[in-house]
Amino acid sequence: MAKTLVIIPTYNEMDNLPRMLDRLDTTGLELDVLIVDDGSPDGTGQWVKDQTAKRKNLHLIQREGKQGLGSAYVRGFRYAIENGYEFVFEMDADFSHDPEYLPQFLREIEANDLVIGSRYINGVNVVNWPMSRLLLSYFANVYARWATGMPIQDATAGFKCYRVAALKTLDLSKIRSSGYGFQIELKYKLWKKGFRIKEIPIIFRDRTAGTSKMSGGIIKEALFLLIRLRFFGGSA
Ligand SMILES: Nc1nc2c(ncn2[C@@H]2O[C@H](COP(=O)(O)OP(=O)(O)OP(=O)(O)O)[C@@H](O)[C@H]2O)c(=O)[nH]1
Ligand SMILES: [Mg+2]
Structure with missing residues (x-):
């Protein structure tokens, strides 16, 4: 099987x-x-460190203080490039992204450069989100499609599989956004370069354990990113 890395920021x-x-x-x-753990006060990093002794396939990068999801993934991408992985997954720890879909992603990535687990093809497949959050996400996607022109139904999706060769062509040091903006920015940059992108339907479930890190700052960042992408072509 191709060398594959699942990155989970925590x-x-x-x-x-x-x-x-x-x-x-x-x-x-x-x-x-x-x-990629950002010094979790609840000890997630220390727990993983202990587990690496038992689990050969488990790796850990510990960073100091919460630095955002985007930079955690960029750190993970660099690790994937340095260590010769062929495919890399972005996945949340909170079970919103069901590992049951992994085989399907791996089948589709054979003929693509990016496979996206989409909540918004074949209707709306989100379970247990409050209506306010669903509307925010849904309209953020309508806005993102309009602003970027990308034919992607779920532009803010975070369950994804990349071909590392495609990631390698990006200047990772130029990626600045950390929340939903990060998800849009990467899709946009790969789409602009003409890479093959495929969306597959997934059912997304709201987290039932742990606490949410959603914030007003993350939403604002995404709004400004889209303005930047639309009017300055993403080079900024
Ligand atoms: N390393 C790192 N991980 C983060 C950071 N923010 C969020 N995460 C992790 O990224 C994943 C997605 O974050 P979530 O908090 O689930 O964000 P969300 O899905 O938009 O919102 P909720 O599910 O409502 O919390 C989870 O595994 C988090 O633990 C961060 O600043 N640094
Ligand atoms: Mg979540």
């Missing part, structure tokens, strides 16, 4: 991550897992 995920790693063990896939 901030206070002790209620989810132990179960998530067990779940990943049951997929029967040969996957390496990289946790």
Whole structure:
């Protein structure tokens, strides 16, 4: 099987991550897992550190203080490039992204450069989000499609599989956004370069354990990013 890395950024995920790693063990896939932890006060990083002694496929990058999802992924991408991985996944620790879909992603990535787990093809497949959050996400996507012209139904999706060769062509040091903006920015840059992008339908479930890191700052950042992409072509 191609060398594949699942990157999971974590901030206070002790209620989810132990179960998530067990779940990943049951997929029967040969996957390496990289946790990028930002000094979680609940001890997630220390727990992973202890686990690496037992789990050969588990890797850990510990950073000091919460630095945002985007920069955690960029750190993970660099790790994937340096260590010769062919495919890399972005996945949340909180079970919103169901590992059940991993085999499907891996089938589709064979003929693509980016596979996106989409909540918005074949209707709206989000379970347990309050209506306000669903509307925010849905209209953020309508706006993102309009602003960028990308034919992608779920531009803010965070469950994705990349071909590392495609990621390598990006200047990762230029990626600045950290929240939903990060998700849009990467799709946009790969789409602009003409890479093959495929969306597959997934059911997205709201987290049932741990705490949310959603904030007004993340939303504002995404709004300004889209203005930048639309009027300055993403080179800024
Ligand atoms: N390393 C790192 N991980 C983060 C940071 N912010 C969020 N995460 C992790 O990124 C993943 C997605 O974050 P979530 O908090 O689930 O964000 P969300 O899905 O938009 O919102 P909720 O599910 O409502 O919390 C989770 O695994 C988080 O633990 C961060 O600043 N640094
Ligand atoms: Mg979540």
